[in-house]
Amino acid sequence: MTDLVIIGGGPAGMSAALAAYDRGVRDILILERDDSLGGILKQCIHNGFGLHTFHEELTGPEYAWKYEKQIHEKQIAYKLNTMVLDITPDKVITATNETEGIFTIQAKAIILAMGCRERPRGALHIPGTRPSGIYSAGTAQRFVNLEGYMPGKDVVILGSGDIGLIMARRMTLEGAKVHAVCELMPYSGGLARNIEQCLNDFDIPLKLSHTVVEIHGKKRLEGVTIAEVDPKGEPIETTKEYIPCDTLLLSVGLIPENELTKQAGIQIDPVTGGARVNQDRQTSVPGIFACGNVLHVHDLVDFVSKEAEIAGIAAAAYLNGVPETKTEISIKTDGKIRYTVPEVITEKKDITVYFRVSGVYRNATVCVTSGKNVLLTKKKQKVSPGEMESVIIKKEMLEQIDELMFQLEVQS
Amino acid sequence: MYDVAVIGAGVVGAMTARELAKYHLRICILERENDVSMGASRANSGIVHAGFDAKPGSLKAKLNVQGAAMMEQVARELGVSYKNNGSLVIGYGDEDKQTLHELLKRGQANGVPKLTLLEGEELRRREPNLSSEVTCALYAPTAGIICPYTLTLAAVGNAMDNGAELKTNFEVHKIISHDGYYEIVSGTETVLAKVVINAAGAYADTVAAMAGEPFFTVKPRRGEYILLDKECGNTVSHTIFKTPTKMGKGILVSPTVDGNLLLGPTSVDMEDKENTQTTKDGLKKVLAEAENMVSGINVRQSIRSFCGLRAVGSTGDFIITSKRRGLIHAGGIESPGLSASPAIAAYIVGLLKEQGYELTVNPQFNPNRPAMHRFKEASRTEKNRMIRENPSYGKIVCRCESVTEGEILEAIRMNPKPGDLDGVKRRTRAQMGRCQGGFCTPYIMKLLAKELQLPYEQIAKSGGESWLLSGTTKEGN
Numbered sequence A: 001m002t003d004l005v006i007i008g009g010g011p012a013g014m015s016a017a018l019a020a021y022d023r024g025v026r027d028i029l030i031l032e033r034d035d036s037l038g039g040i041l042k043q044c045i046h047n048g049f050g051l052h053t054f055h056e057e058l059t060g061p062e063y064a065w066k067y068e069k070q071i072h073e074k075q076i077a078y079k080l081n082t083m084v085l086d087i088t089p090d091k092v093i094t095a096t097n098e099t100e101g102i103f104t105i106q107a108k109a110i111i112l113a114m115g116c117r118e119r120p121r122g123a124l125h126i127p128g129t130r131p132s133g134i135y136s137a138g139t140a141q142r143f144v145n146l147e148g149y150m151p152g153k154d155v156v157i158l159g160s161g162d163i164g165l166i167m168a169r170r171m172t173l174e175g176a177k178v179h180a181v182c183e184l185m186p187y188s189g190g191l192a193r194n195i196e197q198c199l200n201d202f203d204i205p206l207k208l209s210h211t212v213v214e215i216h217g218k219k220r221l222e223g224v225t226i227a228e229v230d231p232k233g234e235p236i237e238t239t240k241e242y243i244p245c246d247t248l249l250l251s252v253g254l255i256p257e258n259e260l261t262k263q264a265g266i267q268i269d270p271v272t273g274g275a276r277v278n279q280d281r282q283t284s285v286p287g288i289f290a291c292g293n294v295l296h297v298h299d300l301v302d303f304v305s306k307e308a309e310i311a312g313i314a315a316a317a318y319l320n321g322v323p324e325t326k327t328e329i330s331i332k333t334d335g336k337i338r339y340t341v342p343e344v345i346t347e348k349k350d351i352t353v354y355f356r357v358s359g360v361y362r363n364a365t366v367c368v369t370s371g372k373n374v375l376l377t378k379k380k381q382k383v384s385p386g387e388m389e390s391v392i393i394k395k396e397m398l399e400q401i402d403e404l405m406f407q408l409e410v411q412s
Numbered sequence B: 001m002y003d004v005a006v007i008g009a010g011v012v013g014a015m016t017a018r019e020l021a022k023y024h025l026r027i028c029i030l031e032r033e034n035d036v037s038m039g040a041s042r043a044n045s046g047i048v049h050a051g052f053d054a055k056p057g058s059l060k061a062k063l064n065v066q067g068a069a070m071m072e073q074v075a076r077e078l079g080v081s082y083k084n085n086g087s088l089v090i091g092y093g094d095e096d097k098q099t100l101h102e103l104l105k106r107g108q109a110n111g112v113p114k115l116t117l118l119e120g121e122e123l124r125r126r127e128p129n130l131s132s133e134v135t136c137a138l139y140a141p142t143a144g145i146i147c148p149y150t151l152t153l154a155a156v157g158n159a160m161d162n163g164a165e166l167k168t169n170f171e172v173h174k175i176i177s178h179d180g181y182y183e184i185v186s187g188t189e190t191v192l193a194k195v196v197i198n199a200a201g202a203y204a205d206t207v208a209a210m211a212g213e214p215f216f217t218v219k220p221r222r223g224e225y226i227l228l229d230k231e232c233g234n235t236v237s238h239t240i241f242k243t244p245t246k247m248g249k250g251i252l253v254s255p256t257v258d259g260n261l262l263l264g265p266t267s268v269d270m271e272d273k274e275n276t277q278t279t280k281d282g283l284k285k286v287l288a289e290a291e292n293m294v295s296g297i298n299v300r301q302s303i304r305s306f307c308g309l310r311a312v313g314s315t316g317d318f319i320i321t322s323k324r325r326g327l328i329h330a331g332g333i334e335s336p337g338l339s340a341s342p343a344i345a346a347y348i349v350g351l352l353k354e355q356g357y358e359l360t361v362n363p364q365f366n367p368n369r370p371a372m373h374r375f376k377e378a379s380r381t382e383k384n385r386m387i388r389e390n391p392s393y394g395k396i397v398c399r400c401e402s403v404t405e406g407e408i409l410e411a412i413r414m415n416p417k418p419g420d421l422d423g424v425k426r427r428t429r430a431q432m433g434r435c436q437g438g439f440c441t442p443y444i445m446k447l448l449a450k451e452l453q454l455p456y457e458q459i460a461k462s463g464g465e466s467w468l469l470s471g472t473t474k475e476g477n
């Protein structure tokens, strides 16, 4: 029997472990399938991590090390090269590694911190051939940053997610020619600062409302045909343009890795692809918590660490047997606001609710209502899907309501 | 001098080579690609058809029914998963019901066992997710599903384990007939063999012409597919076909033997035998038709699209025949060629015997290929035994499909040996899951480089010019 088992030793898992430790939990075990802690940060050797948390610009590995060091100092146990294969609703974890074979652990509480994976080409149905030279941006990042190899020299990037933007700059610095970043939507899914620093500073064209409509080349990629799309997302025939290239990087979205979550019978939010959680990041199964990219995709690791702290503190409270509450206030959204985390509130206290919008809106007002009562409004000059937003819901607002509605009002 | 040279390592060449390995013969398989199963046998529906489609009396009908009956045992011997899931040809209304009746009768004439027509409640009970407009279906309990390239790989491997040789990157350009033997030329390389079996798939006509027998042609017909995540694998349990019309068979919706959901294929006549591109219209059509047949298909769960070329022969039937002693053609092997393949192999060996070749049985022939370890499917005790004997079975490389380092090493060392990433993929399923190699590609490249003693950056995706890395970064590594 182990008090707290954390699945995934990325920034979310480490931060959750440390938070639980600080609240007095000692019997903690982190299970990580890779050969070191740090998660995806190990390959993010660019700057830009930790501005919020540490008020300095760190690289991914530096940021991760700040946490890993404390894991060592506090002697929190972890197993590397250990893959969790299964979790049951009763918190029995089955895992495997080379030395112990298949083994099970009964946990009192579990924190899910498995991160996310990238959406592959197949999910996009790009017509054409199936040659080599098509990589997800994260795979290319791994080749370049961890292995020291270049995946190609003439590059087109599809999707303007942050990893794609970062890779546009990285490949350029390594001597490759990045011909264009094509984005299907009329706006970028990446952070404004990344568009500035990774594309504009290097004169890499960002082609909004553009997509790759055909892939050419039998063995190795030889080129792509791109085209502008109409407002329905359909390519416009007359705008087709052939770009010779040997590499296509895909940065077309991240998908939370929730196979284990589903096995445990935990309720999933169809919009985030992650578990449906309450303000403590507790899932529909009491004692199982989730945080980081496995819950919903974050732009900044600082937010991941913060969310993981919430989960770690809540797991400690759960282990101490804090009484269960009877409240249940669910949060609904209007579609312009795509989702919120948490999705449900079970305790009346001040709560930060994070959310993402579904398009770029200017002069918008975030409006939180309950029935006919407007509880809160917040004006925003601009909101976009690439940047996570938040509002604080005060304890007083939660009295005598059983539902919250998040809406975005836009003047047209 | 070989006794037999088999041209083409598709499922037909593979099964034939294995059948021949049961006799004392020196066999060589000649394949133009860098691996086996690179033609139609790689990209098809993987259905073991029951056998009611083909015209009674045709070779297609006969060999399909025979082959389907043999498949379960062949698969067991070769350690290949096969599932007898049954098929349903669904109809919408009375006209279709009439057609299904005719199919039923045709099937019975072909000797297909246990065909029945289902309607209403009983049909829904068997297959609850059929779209609500479906009214009737022809049920064929003997139909099954199999992974076509796994079968081909295993058959070639088993033939090799029993002494057959495989030459890849050997594209036959010329065949010169001599007295009692043939000279088979590829560039500067020559192979001599007493018997030539032409199993060159889409190029069977070209190969026949090389040997001076241009009596048939083969035309490619494209079929595009969409594969969905394993989470959708239970959408249907049977293979679902539409009632055929004058326009053709239409697409199917089927679980695959590995648990994914397969939608497709389209059917478009082509000129280019190399063009396996997917098209926007094709993929659209697949989705639209599939959604018409079965409810609850989740497009967002698709992980891959692909395309295969049917080899449509000029006679409408399989062309398995010989005009000259020692030269046998297997052309126009379109669907149900996979289903029929064990029977095609036996039929070809029969033709050789008819031509007076004396085949002596090799008592040492071992029909069994050691099944590859499958960590994912093993029981807990088995898993622990595997890991104890070899810890690399405890190290998961492909997370999506739970493929271990041990399995990948095993595949790299086993006949026929892979030389690239796609080769490992087809043998182990590593890179075939929902992330499509996003995480494990670099690891597998390392394992291949080490085992094949090649520099890391020389590992390719699929032979030839399909390189993966253009060089080192500025700092190198």
Ligand SMILES: Cc1cc2nc3c(=O)[nH]c(=O)nc-3n(C[C@H](O)[C@H](O)[C@H](O)COP(=O)(O)OP(=O)(O)OC[C@H]3O[C@@H](n4cnc5c(N)ncnc54)[C@H](O)[C@@H]3O)c2cc1C
Binding pocket: A007, A008, A009, A010, A011, A012, A013, A031, A032, A033, A034, A038, A039, A040, A041, A044, A046, A047, A048, A049, A050, A082, A083, A084, A085, A113, A114, A115, A116, A138, A141, A162, A163, A166, A257, A260, A291, A292, A293, A294, A298, A299, A300, A301, A302, A304
């Ligand atoms: C390629 C990339 C680039 C990024 N760039 C930036 C940036 O520039 N700036 C920024 O602030 N943020 C960036 N981010 C975002 C930020 O780094 C992530 O949000 C953060 O790393 C997520 O942390 P996590 O712990 O949730 O997930 P991860 O870091 O992915 O960690 C999850 C861990 O869980 C392990 N795991 C998963 N499943 C299992 C299992 N079954 N058994 C055992 N272990 C398991 C994984 O191996 C992994 O180590 C980037 C993200 C990615 C993917």
Ligand SMILES: Cc1cc2nc3c(=O)[nH]c(=O)nc-3n(C[C@H](O)[C@H](O)[C@H](O)COP(=O)(O)OP(=O)(O)OC[C@H]3O[C@@H](n4cnc5c(N)ncnc54)[C@H](O)[C@@H]3O)c2cc1C
Binding pocket: B007, B008, B009, B010, B011, B012, B013, B014, B030, B031, B032, B033, B036, B037, B038, B039, B040, B041, B042, B043, B044, B045, B046, B047, B048, B049, B170, B171, B172, B173, B199, B200, B201, B202, B203, B204, B207, B222, B223, B224, B265, B308, B309, B310, B311, B333, B334, B335, B336, B337, B338, B339, B340
């Ligand atoms: C879309 C589609 C769906 C299908 N669905 C089914 C199904 O569900 N069930 C079923 O039973 N059947 C199905 N079939 C049919 C089945 O796939 C084929 O009948 C079978 O794979 C044919 O095998 P083959 O060995 O004849 O040809 P191939 O697999 O094409 O093999 C021919 C081989 O010869 C090699 N070759 C060619 N020229 C040369 C040369 N000059 N020198 C050396 N080597 C050469 C090629 O590289 C290739 O490897 C389908 C086919 C397609 C295309």
